[in-house]
Amino acid sequence: MMSTLLDVQNLWVKFPTRNGVFDAVRGVSFTLGRERLGIVGESGSGKSMTGRAILRLIRPPGIVEADQISLEGVDLMNLSEKDMRAVRGQRISMVMQDPKFSLNPVMTIGDQIIEAYRLHSSASKSEAYNKSLEMLEAVSIRDAERVMRAYPHEMSGGMGQRIMIAMMLIPNPEILIADEPTSALDVSVQRQVLDIMDKLVKERGMGLIFISHDLNLVADFCDRVLIMYAGRVVEVCDANKLHEAKHPYTRGLLNSLPRLDAPRDRLEVLERDPEWSEAPSVSGRI
Amino acid sequence: MSILDVSDLNVWFGKHRDRVDAVKGATFSVAKGESFGLVGESGSGKSTILRAITGLAPDWSGSIVVEGQQLTKKRPKAFFKTVQMVFQDPYASLHPRHSVDQVLGETLHLHGFKEIDSRVVKLLDDVGLGQKFRFRYPHQLSGGQRQRVAIARALAPEPDLLLLDEPTSALDVSVQAEILNLLADLRRDRGLTYVMVSHDLSVVGHMCDRLAVMKDGEIVEILDVAALRAMKATHPYSKHLLEASV
Known part of the structure; x- marks a missing residue:
């Protein structure tokens, strides 16, 4: 039995609107060990909100409720904002999803990575510089010294995302939440980035929550998958058995993908059943 | 008969020291009624080719021939009745403070159409949106609905050649299926020609008849979809791309 890093029980995220309270996440429970857990679903299914709620990044008027979100026994829901900052x-x-919005546009990339590193460690500037270079190379960025001097707008989306990954991994966290980390990247680069993340997760014994809309990618890359629809987990399965998934929603998503090996005239369009959003969440706890 | 002939196309940005050659010596032609794909990683110049054709990339050399007409720096008005483009991001390509009616009406007006009212209704029906979307603003539409509006706008001048720049990469897979089906239907009904840029080989495999693989601004290989499905790429880079996407 592997150790549990993170235990989420009955997580709700609510937003009050003019037309009543909107539940973005509805009673999601799961545990995370030192493994790669995938969360898949369409936009608006609450997968990103789940990730943000764990880090308590949802600001008022948004409301987060949970029986517990415990990180190695400490309930994050009860931490003060100051203690929370030490967790983040x-x-x-x-x-995050889009490097364009998550990098500071008026700061060089080098300065940003160095800042991220030095905030959490007492390294000297030159140490931090070298470490940043090393990290950029680890995410296979060519010409890292030039990139250190560059500003975010000079980078392509793919490079921006790799820089984000470098920045997030440099403090050596226990859990990495990756929200669509590769959807802005090309297939060939995607593999590279995933391999890098995979290596780091394995080497450092990190837990990874991998949020994505790409079923095939998740099936390939993760150990376990939660499938979300309308704020609920509709199905939990082992990633390598995703293609045998039973829930009609998962099946519909799988069938709507064009495939190189099986040409079709028309793609299947997903028919939504209102019942899917009514049924209670399936628990992803082990 | 080819509708689009591109030969020895070079596109660059900036000058002197900062010059970046985005496209180098691209040559391909697209037959009328065909659907042609451009694939490659970001920065390989695939979107730049589309932008050069529509006139959005000012610095280019070589020859672009559309329906027998050699293109010059300044595009004649008739050009935009032949060629239209659908952009990647439906969240960015629609004016946030213009309603669907304004977006389509203005396009029709600029192209000198009469009976704008009935044409707007018809366009919305054609892309499967219907009347009730006519007076909505982009923020009241989902990503898939926005992309339908963008497609309707491109169809407004009744073009023959549609340039599709990653039309579904910002959409969910289930919505992607709807848009791809719509594009396939429109092409069949109107006899359109597509040039489609995508990084997703399976989407290109589904939509296109032939495709060009690009790397670092150059077309390294042109192959047809049968060869793609059979994994019979010859160039090492296309092979690598194929392996990465299966």
Whole structure:
């Protein structure tokens, strides 16, 4: 039995609106060990909100409720904002979806990575510089010294995302939440980035929550998968058995993908059943 | 008969020391009614080719021939009745403060159409949106609905050649299926020609008849979809790309 890093029980994220309270995440429970856990679903299914809620990044008027979100026995829900800041980045870090919005546009990339590193460690500037270079090379960025001097707008989306990954991994966190880390990247680069993340997760014994809309990628890359629909987990399965998934929603998603080996005239379009969003969440706890 | 002939196309940005050659010596032609794909990683110049064709990339050399007409720096008005483009990000390509009606109406007006009212209704029906979306603003639409509006806008001048720049990469897979089906239907019904840029080989495999593989601004290989499905790429880079996407 592997040790549990993170235990989430009955997580709800709510947003009050003019038309009543909107539940973005509805009673999600799962545990994370030293493994790669995938969360898949369409936009609006609450997968990103789940990731953000764990880091308590949801600001009022958004409401987060949970029986517990415990990181190695400490309930994050009860921590003060100051203690929470020590958790973010250092113990749990998050790679966001879009590097364009998550990098500071008026700061060089080098300065940003060095800042991220020095915030959490007492390294000297030159140490931090070398470590940053090393990290950029680890995410296979060519010409790292030039990139250190460059500003985010000079980078392509793919490079920006790799820089984000470098920045998030540099404090050596225990858990990495990756929110669509590779959806802005090319297939060939995607593999590289995934291999890097895979290596780091294995070497450092990190837990990874991999949020993605790409079923095939998740099936390939993760150990376990939660499938979310309308804020609920509709199915939990082992990643290598994803293609045998039973829930009609998962099946529909799988069938709507074009495939190189099986040409079809028309793609299947997903028919949504209102019942899917009514049924209670399936628990992903072990 | 080819509708689009591109030969020895070079596109660059910046000058002197900062010059970046985005496309180098690209040559391909697209037959009328065909669907042609451009694949490659980001920065390989695939979108730049589309932008050069529509006139959005000012510095280019070589020859672009559309329906027998050699293109010059300044595009004649008739050009935009032949060629239209659909952009990647439906969140960025629609004016946030223009309603769907304004977006389509203005396009029709600029192209000198009469009976704008009935044409807007028809366009919305054609892309499967219907009347009730006519007076909505982009923020009231989902990603898939926005992309349908963008497609309707491109169809407004009744073009023959549609340039599709990653039309579904910002969409969910289930919505992607709907948009790809719509594009396939439109092509069949209107006899359109597509040039489609995508990084997703399976999407290109589904939509296109032939495709060009690009790397670092150059077309390294042109192959047809049968060869793609059979994994019979010859160039090492295309092979690598194929292996990475299966």
